[in-house]
Amino acid sequence: MKRSFGGVLLFVATFLVFVIQPVHAEDRPYQRSIVSLSIPDVVLVNQEGEKVRLRTYLESDLPVAVDFIYATCTTICPILSAGFTNLQRQLGDDSGRFRLVSITIDPEHDSPEIMKDYLDRYRAKQGWDFLTGSRADINRVMEGFDAYFPEKMSHRPLYFVRTGEAGRWVRIEGMVDGQSLLKEIDNTVNK
Amino acid sequence: MKMSEVGWRGSDCIQRLVLTVFLVIGLVGLAGGGAASAGDLSPEEILRQGERMYREGILPSGKPMQAYVSGDIPMEGTSFTCISCHLRSGIGSFEANVATPPTTGLHLYLPRKRTIEGFEHVPSYHKYATYFPPRPAYTDETLGDLIRSGDDPTGRSVLKVMPRYDIDDDDMAILIAYLKTLSPELSPGISKEEIKFATVIGPGVDQVASDSMLVPLEFQVSRKNAQAKTYKNNDRLARMAFNMIGPDLGAKSFSLAKWVLKGPPETWRAQLEEYYRAEPPFALLGGIVNGDWAPIHSFCEDHRLPDLFPITDYPAISDSDWYTLYFSRGIRQEGEAAARYLHGMYDLFSGRNIVQVVRDNREGQALAIGFREAWAKTGHPAPLEVVLKDGEELTPERLRKIASTKNPAALVVWDDDKSLPALASLGDLKEDKPGIVMVSGSFLGQSFWHIPEQARKLIYLTYPYRLPQDEARFDTNIKSILVGKPMADYDQTIIRRSYITGEVLNRALVKMRDQYYRDYLLDVIGMMANAVYPLYEGMTFGPGQRYTVKGCYIVQLGPGEKPQLERRSEWVIQ
Numbered sequence: 001m002k003r004s005f006g007g008v009l010l011f012v013a014t015f016l017v018f019v020i021q022p023v024h025a026e027d028r029p030y031q032r033s034i035v036s037l038s039i040p041d042v043v044l045v046n047q048e049g050e051k052v053r054l055r056t057y058l059e060s061d062l063p064v065a066v067d068f069i070y071a072t073c074t075t076i077c078p079i080l081s082a083g084f085t086n087l088q089r090q091l092g093d094d095s096g097r098f099r100l101v102s103i104t105i106d107p108e109h110d111s112p113e114i115m116k117d118y119l120d121r122y123r124a125k126q127g128w129d130f131l132t133g134s135r136a137d138i139n140r141v142m143e144g145f146d147a148y149f150p151e152k153m154s155h156r157p158l159y160f161v162r163t164g165e166a167g168r169w170v171r172i173e174g175m176v177d178g179q180s181l182l183k184e185i186d187n188t189v190n191k
Numbered sequence: 192m193k194m195s196e197v198g199w200r201g202s203d204c205i206q207r208l209v210l211t212v213f214l215v216i217g218l219v220g221l222a223g224g225g226a227a228s229a230g231d232l233s234p235e236e237i238l239r240q241g242e243r244m245y246r247e248g249i250l251p252s253g254k255p256m257q258a259y260v261s262g263d264i265p266m267e268g269t270s271f272t273c274i275s276c277h278l279r280s281g282i283g284s285f286e287a288n289v290a291t292p293p294t295t296g297l298h299l300y301l302p303r304k305r306t307i308e309g310f311e312h313v314p315s316y317h318k319y320a321t322y323f324p325p326r327p328a329y330t331d332e333t334l335g336d337l338i339r340s341g342d343d344p345t346g347r348s349v350l351k352v353m354p355r356y357d358i359d360d361d362d363m364a365i366l367i368a369y370l371k372t373l374s375p376e377l378s379p380g381i382s383k384e385e386i387k388f389a390t391v392i393g394p395g396v397d398q399v400a401s402d403s404m405l406v407p408l409e410f411q412v413s414r415k416n417a418q419a420k421t422y423k424n425n426d427r428l429a430r431m432a433f434n435m436i437g438p439d440l441g442a443k444s445f446s447l448a449k450w451v452l453k454g455p456p457e458t459w460r461a462q463l464e465e466y467y468r469a470e471p472p473f474a475l476l477g478g479i480v481n482g483d484w485a486p487i488h489s490f491c492e493d494h495r496l497p498d499l500f501p502i503t504d505y506p507a508i509s510d511s512d513w514y515t516l517y518f519s520r521g522i523r524q525e526g527e528a529a530a531r532y533l534h535g536m537y538d539l540f541s542g543r544n545i546v547q548v549v550r551d552n553r554e555g556q557a558l559a560i561g562f563r564e565a566w567a568k569t570g571h572p573a574p575l576e577v578v579l580k581d582g583e584e585l586t587p588e589r590l591r592k593i594a595s596t597k598n599p600a601a602l603v604v605w606d607d608d609k610s611l612p613a614l615a616s617l618g619d620l621k622e623d624k625p626g627i628v629m630v631s632g633s634f635l636g637q638s639f640w641h642i643p644e645q646a647r648k649l650i651y652l653t654y655p656y657r658l659p660q661d662e663a664r665f666d667t668n669i670k671s672i673l674v675g676k677p678m679a680d681y682d683q684t685i686i687r688r689s690y691i692t693g694e695v696l697n698r699a700l701v702k703m704r705d706q707y708y709r710d711y712l713l714d715v716i717g718m719m720a721n722a723v724y725p726l727y728e729g730m731t732f733g734p735g736q737r738y739t740v741k742g743c744y745i746v747q748l749g750p751g752e753k754p755q756l757e758r759r760s761e762w763v764i765q
Binding site for chain 2: 045049070073075082083106107109113123136151175178179
């Protein structure tokens with residue numbers, strides 16, 4: 001039986017929608033999900049030694065992305081930070097109009113001075129802050145993001161991007177390349 | 192030849208010869224000797240430039256290497272150096288479920304198999320091997336391809352976790368030649384049967400103090416030697432040890448040499464050199480001297496000799512030195528904690544001064560430096576300072592006069608137990624009373640328990656240990672190594688510190704999987720998970736971190752005849 005051209009197109013389209021895309025999604029080296037978060041009302045300290053009330057800070061009018069890193073990490077934190085460097089580079093002079101927040105998971109070591117050096121190393125521009133605090137407060141923040149690591153050596157690569165809906169964030173877990181991260185952020189903040 | 196069978200007995204001269212051979216082979220081997228400019232360099236210069244590329248991400252031209260992270264994000268190689276993942280030893284790392292394989296010539300130029308030969312049934316080795324898929328041995332060409340493209344010889348991409356680098360042929364020849372010299376032989380102090388350690392005891396050290404340092408170390412040595420003996424004589428226990436720590440470490444015994452120093456510090460270097468020449472150890476464990484640790488610190492740097500946790504209140508402070516791992520930044524850390532605590536309440540000071548009263552001796556000056564430097568980072572006006580000459584009495588009248596004339600919001604007093612009557616008298620003041628008086632628990636010593644009730648609300652202490660009421664539960668750990676000897680015979684802070692040294696060493700050696708390189712010992716400790724130990728509320732490790740205890744409580748003495756210490760701060764004050 002001769003199959004019509006329209007039928008072939010429908011078959012191809014169906015294949016693309018139901019077969020190709022899911023496989024592609026599963027092949028993605030990261031997972032994306034929408035999560036509801038309750039940010040604890042704690043006061044942290046930034047790389048300048050200034051106090052930052054986290055909840056207020058993250059409820060800014062600016063788009064916000066958060067990651068959890070530490071300054072002497074040898075594996076995934078440098079890659080996460082490269083993602084923020086790349087984002088600021090793409091934003092150019094508008095980098096200050098996107099709030100990037102790195103929160104340490106090694107508050108015993110990461111003092112404001114060390115965090116400032118770290119940001120310099122990654123050519124951070126205005127708009128990217130690195131926060132530390134007491135161990136108890138950092139634990140509360142990790143729990144608030146459902147990203148509690150009892151031990152920094154077993155942490156995971158995570159980005160959080162705030163959506164336009166109160167308390168709702170996009171959670172990106174895994175090694176995400178620069179282009180994909182930009183797309184995910186663009187899709188979230190421009191939705 | 193198995194690496195565990197390789198002993199290193201060479202002098203520095205022989206080591207240089209080995210490096211030269213590696214470097215020449217490396218340069219000739221790459222691109223048929225086409226690396227003309229690299230070939231013009233001396234072996235020492237190639238080593239220097241290769242090390243700079245590996246450790247700092249700087250090309251021989253002085254420009255940063257160009258890296259591409261996650262395949263497509265351009266970054267300067269200074270942010271993505273080889274050392275940051277493969278570590279100083281080149282043996283690699285394992286963190287956050289990301290395994291970084293070894294990058295030394297010995298590993299790269301051998302095929303990688305699914306298991307580690309001879310260790311197939313040792314769980315830790317077997318698990319480690321499963322993280323790395325098999326691959327053929329690299330050649331200079333395929334290694335260059337990997338670094339430039341991220342594809343290994345099997346076509347597998349590593350770009351998910353490793354950047355690719357733009358490096359031209361000449362510079363690649365230098366980097367590869369350096370990798371061939373990385374951890375080329377096992378470190379001194381290692382043989383098939385034994386790991387040699389040493390410790391340092393300075394002149395004039397109190398006998399109780401040196402015994403308290405030695406007892407836990409000697410316990411670890413004798414326990415390991417008994418285990419090694421059992422390994423040889425008892426099949427059932429040998430199998431257990433085999434499964435837990437592998438055949439290599441299981442069979443090794445330990446030795447601990449005592450390097451007893453005499454005379455003034457300026458003569459110690461020659462004595463250390465003599466001890467080292469006679470019998471170089473794999474690492475120093477602990478050690479104790481009166482005063483600055485700097486002479487031993489610099490000796491260890493020069494000989495690339497690790498020293499785990501010397502007992503000292505005066506460590507060398509450095510952001511870049513590598514070989515001595517300290518408990519903390521010493522007594523100055525209390526001064527730093529005091530400054531950060533007062534910074535946290537600075538808004539309440541309404542612009543009033545802080546006055547720092549400093550006893551002009553080693554303890555007082557170390558505390559004052561710590562306070563001054565940490566306070567300067569806050570950006571507040573510098574504290575006013577009053578220096579007390581060594582031997583000059585701090586009377587109640589003098590301290591009250593300082594309080595009334597300077598009218599400080601906070602009065603910081605770095606002095607010993609003789610200052611207690613003066614400190615106590617401040618509690619009686621009705622006017623011109625500072626809002627807070629800060630003192631050092633370490634400098635005051637046990638006398639702080641006698642601060643009278645009326646002064647307790649005013650006086651805050653720095654306390655660099657876990658609070659006594661919470662520490663008692665760790666007595667069991669210490670009793671387990673004293674084997675019936677009375678605890679009261681030992682200095683409780685020193686014996687606890689030395690106990691920690693033994694525990695950390697044991698954990699590190701198990702994790703090293705027979706890769707006995709001095710740099711790797713420190714790499715492994717840097718990658719350790721935090722653990723709960725006696726004495727300190729927190730010890731946190733991290734790659735390159737050299738002061739593992741970062742905290743210090745600010746406390747006050749509670750009410751009553753048998754007061755407890757009451758916490759007024761977090762362990763780490765930011």
